[in-house]
Amino acid sequence: ACLALLLPVGARLRHMLVAGGLLACVGCLLVWGKATWLGQPPLARPIFAQVTGTVTAVAKLPAQQMVRVGLRPIEAPVLPAAIRVNIAEADMPEGLGKGAVLRFRVRLMPPAPPSVPGAFDFARRAYFQGVGATGRALAPVEVVEQTREGPTLRARLFDHISGQVADAPAGIAVALATGDQGAIAEADAEAMRRSGLAHLLSISGLHVTALIGAVIFLLLRLLALIPRAALDWPLMLIAAAGGALAGIGYTLLTGAEVPTVRSCIAALLVLGGLALGREAVTLRLVATGALVVLVFWPEALIGPSFQMSFAAVVALVALGEHRRFKAFAMARDEPWLRKAGRTVAAMLMTGLAIELVLAPIALFHFHKAGLLGAVANLVAIPLTTFVIMPLEALALGFDVVGLGAPFWWLTAKAIALLLAVAHGVAASPMAVMLAPAVPGWIFGIIVVGGLWCLLWRSRWRWLGLGPVAVGLVGIALLAPPDIVVTGDGRHVAVRTPAGTMALLRG
Template identity: 70%
Template sequence: MALEPRQTSVGGNIRQAGLRLFAHLEKGLEHEREQLALWVPVAIGIGIVAWFILPNRLEWFGFCCVSLAFASAGLVMPTGGRMQQVFVLGGVLACAGCVLIWGKAATVGMPPLARPVFMEVTGEVKAVNAIPAQQMSRLLLEPIEAPALPRLVRVNIDESGMPRGVGEGAIIRFRVRLMPPAAASLPGGYDFARRAYFQGIGATGRALKPVTVLRPSAKERPLRARLFAHINGRVSGPGAGIAAALATGDQGAIADEDAEAMRNSGLAHLLSISGLHVTALVGAVIFLLMRLMALSRRAALDWPLMLIAAAGGALAGIGYTLLTGAEVPTVRSCVAALLVLGGLALGRDAITLRLVAAGAVIVLMFWPEALVGPSFQMSFAAVVALVALGEHPKFRAFVAGRDEGMSRRLARNVGTMLLTGLAVELVLAPIALLHFHKAGMLGAFANLLAIPLTTFVVMPLEALALLLDIIGAGAPFWWLTGHALDLLLAIAHGVSASPWAVVMTPTMPMGIFGAIIMGGLWCLLWRGQWRWAGMFPVAIGVAAMLMVSPPEILITGDGRHVALRSSSGEMVLLRARAGDYVRDMMAESAGFGGVMGTLADLPEARCSTDLCAVQLQGGGRTWRLLLTRSDVLVDRAIFERDCVQADIVVADRGLPPWCRPRWLKVDRRLLARTGGLAIDLDQGLVRSTKMLGDAHPWVVQPIRSSKPRSNGQL
């Protein structure tokens, strides 16, 4: 019998195992049927992200074909099953997301200026944004009789050179050097060019004096601008900028050091008009309307008080959103508030994950480009974490009201705030590390004090001060508001000063971030036991993030600024005169939290006025680097000899063909194709800012230059 053929074939066993797995998945999806709708914005988001990640039209079209093939595969599954719905709708929605952002980019965006130009510009002012903290104003202009320029241009004007009469509708003339909107200078850096494209801005620059007003503005300043100026004039001290931001969403008057402290302490969300502010306003309006209408016996007995109060709260939320500029977090919060109010008016439980999903779908339909920005990701991630935690039975049992003493009730409330704050911090940490390369670790404790202070002290005092200013009696409340904001800043600076306040990492690869986010969504959106399977990609992603090797060399897209990591772990810059922005950008990209020194001060470096030579250790060997640090021409004999001896040569100009280093030559021509570079010598890897063949419409394609010089000089 041992030699007899088997009674059941291998293929049959595999088929039976597949059928059992399919039945198990069908059973699980049927049990989770109420949660399936939550994955609609996720499927749309996958298509949007694919369009941003993939470089060109052929690959975008390929993704759409694969998505539709995925949906077609669902058509051969048993009819009416949950798996069929997942495959068909998932594939169609992913394709729809890619087509949605592709279509908006093709119809709405503004291609950037092809190359820098210095010219005289005459334009009509479309918007004015004052930035007192930087002593300048930012103008959005529509050029007149300049067909070679983009439709909209953003220009900065120093406060000392800002003439009177400049407002919306004014026509001004000035000289300026216009540049394409700045792309990311380093891998993983902030890409303003992408954001400017969808805002319709095709060029930026700083106007030179004098600025001539050809036609002064005949329009009254917008309410937001007048409110911003009024609050800044009424609040004294550093809290004025925060008071203005709470009311208008404009953070231009907040000092850099205060903004940095708010970010490092995990309180930056208080500066962006989002759920906390909209909820506080809507709740206050509903409370006041209910109390006022209850004073009338007829209204209390005959009128639908909750419906009227909800309508008043909705109008207040919409007005506040429009006043503060309708940014994505504010729009999301307003949409969520409207859905909640609608549910309350209908007598239903409206604070659910379905509400969050509906708000996400609405935002993605109108602003699909917002998905890849930190504002959308952080606001929705925080809300999903809070609602998912609030729906958990054990958490509900913990926060449920009960008969107990004051001390135990206070302790439970404090514990609730700590748990919610910790949940939000854990969810937001990978997003902050991706976009800002650092995340606050003490935000839960800082928010324990800052949120009640802002919600129940600062915002009510500011609202009362604004109301009483109508009769000229708001000064005492502005004084109290200023002192409350001083306390808020003291909390921010105190927490920020702690050595454990911030954790920094070098630029995170997108694959690691995607694994953490998808694993987190799997844990938060499902309700069955299989939700914990999402912890595996989260754990793998976190472990990979902790093991990311920081780059030894960072080179900006123009080649002028180079940062090196020495054998002692210190980061140094090639040029001592690099500004604070460059230093902060390169330190964050490298995950370095100390003070950056200068390359010439390293003992292993040899620097002259024009060149620097340095040796770095990495990958078990010594690397020889040669870097240019001036615009002076170098004799060919000297430079050719040094090029041959170097492994890597970096220059902010085009290098001649006879400069042949052993491993990599980084010059203006290479950087025009790659953008900024991050070089990991331990792994021998080079990461670039630009993708090969990137055809996204905001990417400025490199301009072919003439044949390089090959004479006796560099």
């Protein structure tokens, strides 16, 4: 930023560099401030301990047959201020809930670092969440003081939906309504990831937009039935306000994760733009949403959730603003068959654009990227948006008068079809592309080139393909490691002459 001040006054490059430098400084201050405020130094070494603590959070994980509990230890100066413990379902006592006081023995460990180079770093995430140790409780688990709080609305929804939908569809139904993925079996979750449908399980733009759109539609239709309201009231503003309240409530209900907050902020900005008569869906909207998220969660910048969420939206907006795509996707009077084909082609193009943008991010963070997600989403997105979510909403609504059973049956069948699509695509050998750990400099080159392509509107944008091509060639030339050592040093994988890996346990 200081060097940019040497450039001519009024130059666009000067403004860009100064603004970028100042924003980077503010971001560093935010990260430092949050680390100072919430950061929790990890436990020094694994220990066995008798813990008495106050429960701060309870998350059910039926698929793993356990409950995850957050606690604040009482009168335990040698322990971190906050710990996270797993309790087996068979050992879960009565009266467990937020505010309860538990006593049990546990083997506590520092939050796990990356198991192999480039893998997910839970220790970093735990640090910013204030969690200093994790472990598994040993039976018996004693309740010293029972909870005085009733279950939250999210917990009641979890239990209610789990009781209405059986088997594998139950986990998906719970995730769509509450954002809690603890009831999804690992086989189904892996199939959703391999088929490029995992975004359907994370409450994001698709879900928030569908909910807000449905609320606006219903409010407009209901208010239009009142003659005075139809003639004198600003129905669109009232419906938009109702949709905004519904979006905020849904965001809070589902845990306010980064994709959900981003989607809610974007939806509120769109509604505000429509109310003011302005074009709402622009890259400025995406930038505003990103800034709001980073103000509260600055550490999210280097995480896959933030990067993939905003990269997908930027790709959609950039594609939607391109004049050729606009001309192709524009509504027009034509036979229904051609219109349906045009719609499917537009969906396929947007799906391919998102897959191309997200592939480098997935390769960097997860060492694999989906190849058939665009095809799977052609079926999965309409099925989820127009069938599963409306049926689940109807089922919850009719449960008030005890008539939701038929809708739950239809919901389960629709989710079973979604899972069949996911497993079918995931079974293909072409579903996923694998890669070794991608160096940071290669990922950085691809990100710079991708942003150049997406943010510019003139022919200058195509210059960004150069860095992207260099980065992709770099990934293609990466050689898989011959020796992999886990973070704790207890396991070593060695590549054999046949190309397979032999695992040596310490």
